[in-house]
Amino acid sequence: MEKQRTLSKSIIILGLFSFITSLSGESTNLALPTISRALAITNNQATWIVQIGLITTTILLVAFGHLGDVLSKELIFLVGGLLFTIGSLVNGLAPTFVLLLFGRVIQAIGSAMIMANSIGLTTEYSTPETRGTTLAVISMFISVGSISGPALGGVILSVFSWRWIYLINVPLGLIFSYLGFKTFTIPKFTKELLEAPLKEANWLGQGIFSVGIIVLSLSSLFFQDMQARYLVGSLAFVGGAALTVFSFIQDDHSKSPWISPSVLRNKRFMLSMFALFLAMLTNVASNILLPFYLQSFNGVNPLISGLVMVLQSVVMLVISPIAGRLSDKIGSSKLIISGLIVLILSQIGYTFYPLSINWLLILLPILLNGVGMGLFLSPNNSLAMSFVEKHFTGVAGSLTSFFRTIGMSLGISIASAVLFAQLPGVRYITPQLGVTFIQAFHNVFWVMAALAVLCLVLSVYAISSDKNKAK
Missing domain, CATH: 1.10.287 (Helix Hairpins)
Structure with a gap:
């Protein structure tokens, strides 16, 4: 009973931090057109507010996962929460674009510490029988953050300054950090114990x-x-x-x-990671481009735009726990493949977006996107972690976050490059671009659909390899 209470408290703390990191990320995506105007930067430059955070997180994920294994996952996780809060404060007060980028780097260092150890901690505090469910709970918190981000961000952008999408994280981060330090047991370290892993790294x-x-x-x-x-x-x-x-x-x-050779050479685990990478790369294109399509190109106000973008996360919130429970009962394979097929259909759906608002054509691909990612993520994570020995769950968890984040980072880079390469000299997306913009927009998602097909092929191969090994 005591172990169950500890598990419940731990999962809640892990989920709360996952919530605010997701909340901040989704709010930032929605706010890019507004920040672009407020700081007098181009739409293309504004995407770097997101990219610099993802790049920083990607660079540090594996290192913090390794340090979590050799020092303490709980300590690295909670220090990350404090740094994320400090970075949010810097972002909210930043008077210039450069200082905003600096704050995003601090915030991203904290995010890396959180993400690198959250899955490892979740795996350690759960059993093989409940792993899929507990990972689904974390996905639910992320989905709630994803839902709250556009919705809350839309309200803030419509009523207050964009700065409050960051400042709101400060009291939440402090409260969650306090609860975390009260819940988790942090081992005591001597100077020698702290220095040794750093010198040998x-x-x-x-x-x-x-x-x-x-x-x-x-x-x-x-x-x-x-x-x-x-x-x-x-x-x-x-x-x-x-x-x-x-x-x-x-x-x-x-x-x-940094990465145990037994994990890096684990073929089944790495195939699952590459599939995750491609799925996240595909998924992020809509997250970064839809605010520009809705707000800049069609003049939709931030509140309505935020509510539209909420739909994908709402669907994921509903689907993720169901997929997690099903993966514990029937296995992950069918869910992974079904999710990726739906993801492919959603990307094709974006290629039918019209010049003017047609809500049926706009909303259907977003809903399909949510179903596809909801069916894919938890089962894929559960399958991947089942391939790894327990004492390597920290670095394996950080690799999961790494492939997720690098997929998002490169996805934004690819989507932005494909879009703006077709719009040479364009600083701001406006309705006057007309067919030129919409054709460029469609082409981005044909590229994403092709990458989603590649992800499906890779996943089928990984699953077939697993079945052959089981025989």
């Missing part, structure tokens, strides 16, 4: 990885300027990807790797 590999991710993310800029330097952009993309891959190889051969 593979900082060379971390450095190579960081440079690779940064170059990979910045490569999209070369496709979006007026000269559209495709050759330079392609070289930067390939170079960044090569450095990122090489960093994993270097880490695998280092004396003190």
